[in-house]
Amino acid sequence: MNDKIWDKFKEDNTDLWVFAYGSLLWNPGFEIVESIPSVLCGYRRSFCMWSVHYRGTPENPGLVLALEKRKGEKCRGMALRCKREDKRKVLSYLHKRELISYAYIECTDNINLSDGRTPIALLYVVNPDHPQYTGNLSLEQQAHIISSARGDVGPNSDYLSKTVNRLNQLGIADSNLEKLNKLVRERLG
Template identity: 40%
Template sequence: MKTPLPTALHKAIEHIQKFRLWTDEERELSMLQTLAEHPSPEEIWVFGYGSLIWRPEFNFQEDRLATLQGYHRSLCLWSSVNRGTPEQPGLVFGLDVGGTCQGKVYKLHDDNIHEQFRLLWKREMPSGAYIPKWIRCETMMGPITALAFVMDINSHAYVQGLTREETVDIVLNATGSCGPCPEYVLETANALAQASINDENLFELAELIKQRIAKP
């Protein structure tokens, strides 16, 4: 297995130098502000586009396939906690600007919303690299407003311009508190395929990762 390419490591230097975990107080404030901004608090929906599709970890009443306009799924976020370390960051999905993204929306149960959101924030917002937004999503049963974790393109954790080879090398060499980075990418690709969600770029990347893993 190759080590990450020097160019890829160079692109991670700023993130490695500036990485900082959010405090519990920072996460709580962000969560409360986001809930307060909900335009229709009687229904709480969450849009999943990565691991939330195959490991939501919250109670939900209903799920639907959904399409989000103006953003696309991308491995554009350095992960120094869940799927990497500060010394060897991995990559996780973010909603990057432009295009469309197909995923799933989940309608949460009304009880214990704050506790469910605290768990969600602990998982998705360890360092505040996402911007939580309430965004209109299209479903077969009509439009809804759902919470989506959008990439903060001004964050030092934002990465773009990686070649496919660089991306594969980074993914193969990273492991974090939630497990190996290759598992994360492959499980997401598999979950999308099972849900009949087409993401050719991700499927091609997943095949390259599997080929590299299979090499002696």
């Protein structure tokens, strides 16, 4: 666990909020006591990270979502809050899960909750200097990769469809992911 991150949440009266924008929406892996729509300003959700473990292999990498810093953009997602007594355990779990190859930067930023609160939240942002950062791939390129990749936890296409389905259930529109999901479904027949 990152001590600098822990220092921001260690006080007994401080809540741990996690900004969920991808698989944490449908597979958080920890008990949630509050889940609320939220917006993260200055970032976007993007299939910009090669997956060589969970959704691909070194020989046939898949793609996973990451947050990319983008001035003027906003990412809609969910803020997930765990029990205060579980903060250390949740931080440790997420550190192991998300930093399997250190392609993400574990950091914090303020998020805007739909009820007006603006807490600090834990984020996983792509490291643009890491070899797993893809840069900008077209939707066609992404569809080609996602439709053919498979990793330790299953097909890359499942990751995409589960994320799109969960976003739809939550009423969060993401037209790029919708278009990408359609392209992948067409490729898979």
